[in-house]
Amino acid sequence: xxxxxxxxxxxxxxxxxxxxxxxxxxxxxxxxxxxxxxxxxxxxxxxxxxxxxxxxxxxxxxxxxxxxxxxxxxxxxxxxxxxxxxxxxxxxxxxxxxxxxxxxxxxxxxxxxxxxxxxxxxxxxxxxxxxxxxxxxxxxxxxxxxxxxxxxxxxxxx
Numbered sequence: 001x002x003x004x005x006x007x008x009x010x011x012x013x014x015x016x017x018x019x020x021x022x023x024x025x026x027x028x029x030x031x032x033x034x035x036x037x038x039x040x041x042x043x044x045x046x047x048x049x050x051x052x053x054x055x056x057x058x059x060x061x062x063x064x065x066x067x068x069x070x071x072x073x074x075x076x077x078x079x080x081x082x083x084x085x086x087x088x089x090x091x092x093x094x095x096x097x098x099x100x101x102x103x104x105x106x107x108x109x110x111x112x113x114x115x116x117x118x119x120x121x122x123x124x125x126x127x128x129x130x131x132x133x134x135x136x137x138x139x140x141x142x143x144x145x146x147x148x149x150x151x152x153x154x155x156x157x158x
Contacts, residue, residue, distance in 0.1 A: 022119070023118040023119040025086030025090070025091035025092040025117065026091060026111070026116070027101070027104035027105050027109070028111075030104075031114075031117060032110075047107060047109070048108070050082075050107050051084060055073075055074060057070065082143035084106050084108075085104075085109040085111050086105065089116065091116065093106065112139070114131050
């Protein structure tokens with residue numbers, strides 16, 4: 001019975017990743033339209049201000065710790081995959097994106113943890129079409145490489 005439960009759990013996790021991987025990014029505005037309280041609490045987090053930390057004069061201690069000079073990294077292709085939504089992926093942030101649209105992608109937004117959301121939006125919020133990082137925080141470790149051993153998701157998610 002334990003073996004069957006583990007198999008079902010693994011299939012569910014990988015199915016969620018697979019669906020999210022084939023979806024397009026839709027931006028934070030699409031998510032917060034339905035998930036208002038989550039969007040509001042997220043807006044006060046460091047994730048919501050992730051691109052701000054890349055600007056010259058910001059987060060000097062963090063830049064020094066990472067061995068970076070104090071300059072503007074907001075267009076640095078090494079930084080953008082972890083500081084924006086879906087950089088380099090279909091529907092995700094691009095440097096050429098218009099400011100009016102970019103404001104919904106220039107942060108560590110919903111889809112950075114839950115996967116690209118177009119299938120979720122099209123399905124009206126069906127749970128099988130989005131990643132649940134509480135059950136499998138692997139999406140977190142794409143950027144938080146140094147945190148795997150100390151990561152405590154229920155205490156860090158808004």
